Structure formats: C-alpha cells, structure tokens
Amino acid sequence: QVQLVQSGAEVKKPGASVNLSCKASGYTFTRFYVHWVRQAPGQGLEWMGIINPSNNSTTYAQKFQGRVTMTRDTSTTTVYMELSSLRFEDTAVYYCARSFLASDGFDFWGQGTMVTVSS
C-alpha cells in the first residue's frame, strides 16, 4: 500500500535550519511528484513547493524561495525538504504529499512532522 512516512518532530532555534524527510513506499517513486505543505497551529494549509523525483526538478512558492531546498534520493525513495533561516513563524506541521501530475490533486499524504522554532 502507498505510504509516505515522515521524520520525527524537531525543535530548532531561530536562524537554524531544519531538514525533514519523507520516505515513499508502495508505488514507483519516480512516477509521482511530491509536494510540501505546511500548517501553522490553528491555521490553514500553505503550499511550499514541489519536486519531480524523476529528474530532481523543483518549483518553490515565491514566499519560500531562497530559504527552501527540496531534494530526493532515488536509492532510498526519500524526499527531503530543508528550510533555512528559521523564524518563530515557521513553527508548523509540515506535510509531504504526492500527485501523479504536477497539476493533479494530492492523493496521499504523510503523517506530518511538527517543527517548533523556539529560543
């Protein structure tokens, strides 16, 4: 069965970076795009960007350009998302999700990773 299993919770200080992982299984890794979506406490969903695991190409939301980097490792079927220069307002649950085409709905989601930015 399709699974996206994300790494565990993180606590970081302002200015630091965080690197989250999303391990895919149950499907052909390179055939589906992977998105990252975050949700601040009590807030709505926010799309951060997308990676094409077949060629490592990425598109980022303008808000995060310069601070976010998405990569993949085809040998371990894992996608990574690094967010740098963390601010208090980056405290959120970060989800990975897949879609068949970049423009398709996100049909499977990871369980989410809580990132807390605190001094």
Place this chain on the structure above:
Amino acid sequence: QSALTQPASVSGSPGQSITISCTGTSTDVGSYNLVSWYQQHPGKAPKLMIYDVTNRPSGVSDRFSGSKSGNTASLTISGLQAEDEAEYYCSSYTRSDTWVFGGGTRLSVL
C-alpha cells in the same frame, strides 16, 4: 499569490445539503479546471475529496460533488452526516505552475 477565499464556517443538520464556495482569480481558479478539495479532521492529515473540479477519488462518497463557475469553485455535500464535520480546504493550480490553498472552512453538523 494570495490565498483563495472561503467562508470561515458553514453548518447544517444531518441529512441536509451544504455548499462551500472558493473564490480565486483569473490566474488560478479561473484559468484551469484544476481545483481540488480536501477534508481535514483535527490532528489528521488532509484527505483528497475532489480533484479536477468535479472528480472523486476512489472510495470517496458520492455525497461529495464539485463544480466551478468563472473564478469560483464550490463543494457540495449532500445528506450531511456527523462524520462530515471537519475543516475543508480548496486548492487551485495557478498560471505560475504553483498551487494555492483557500483559508479553510469549518463545517459543523448540528
């Protein structure tokens, strides 16, 4: 890219129908038939309910339906059930090849 506009909350009684609107612009909702809807229960990951404006993924009840007119998409839930109580988010693909979400709508089943 500004967030799509959804009502903060809607409510209905069991068995009734409700509709949630999602208003964007000509550069997102109005550009393509690429609007999705997600259901999210507290503490859970979102679940895809509608994609490409009107299509339901396998396993999603046919009580859920979607439509679009101009820059506004809508999600209709008929025969409301207690389990439908959740937060609902719309999302649209944009001309910038990015995605944008709505602010979310809290559905209460009274």
